[in-house]
Amino acid sequence: MSNTAITPTAPITPAVPATPLKIVFIIGSSREGRFAPVVANWFTTQVAESGGVELDTIDLADLELPTTHPDWGTPPTPELAALAARLVAADGFVVLTPEYNHSFPAGLKNFIDLHHTEWEAKAVGFVSYGGVGGGLRAVEQLRLVLTELHCASVREIVSFHNGWDHFGEGGKAYEVDGAIGAAKVMLDQLTWWATALRTARASHPYQT
Numbered sequence: 001m002s003n004t005a006i007t008p009t010a011p012i013t014p015a016v017p018a019t020p021l022k023i024v025f026i027i028g029s030s031r032e033g034r035f036a037p038v039v040a041n042w043f044t045t046q047v048a049e050s051g052g053v054e055l056d057t058i059d060l061a062d063l064e065l066p067t068t069h070p071d072w073g074t075p076p077t078p079e080l081a082a083l084a085a086r087l088v089a090a091d092g093f094v095v096l097t098p099e100y101n102h103s104f105p106a107g108l109k110n111f112i113d114l115h116h117t118e119w120e121a122k123a124v125g126f127v128s129y130g131g132v133g134g135g136l137r138a139v140e141q142l143r144l145v146l147t148e149l150h151c152a153s154v155r156e157i158v159s160f161h162n163g164w165d166h167f168g169e170g171g172k173a174y175e176v177d178g179a180i181g182a183a184k185v186m187l188d189q190l191t192w193w194a195t196a197l198r199t200a201r202a203s204h205p206y207q208t
Contacts, residue, residue: 129163
């Protein structure tokens with residue numbers, strides 16, 4: 001029997017793209033008294049420290065979106081056209097979601113459904129929070145929806161179980177070593193996929 005030791009392969013950290021990736025960060029809660037801004041502020045700090053990414057934040061609480069969707073072929077309102085342009089310019093997305101009744105918020109579904117080709121052939125990552133489930137069920141349902149829209153979701157997510165227990169006064173995070181590591185891995189995967197898909201779209205336009 002061989003006594004040769006097997007050395008584990010070191011994880012590959014994606015190189016920082018020469019041109020920063022444009023990532024749209026969607027804050028998917030608009031509930032009064034929501035916890036989302038606390039998690040969002042923490043996550044944007046992690047992105048800033050990672051480098052190589054330009055973050056464009058869309059907070060659904062700042063929007064007044066129609067709940068009656070226009071018929072196919074109807075020109076979008078100026079507000080929807082401006083939102084669509086931001087999604088088109090993106091190389092990828094990160095969705096922050098809470099979990100309501102084992103799913104994600106209706107307002108987030110409405111926002112997703114108001115756009116179509118803007119999502120195609122782009123990477124998406126997730127940050128979630130909730131009770132003991134940490135928003136994981138909301139994320140799994142979002143994967144189904146965004147896959148239907150031709151998004152490529154990355155495997156790793158950042159999840160805060162009983163999220164309010166991880167942050168102190170003023171939104172200061174504590175006991176989040178695991179979350180910091182998860183954010184790094186998720187961002188590494190998102191960077192890899194977003195870079196690969198940006199290259200692919202440039203060389204061969206995506207066909208549905």
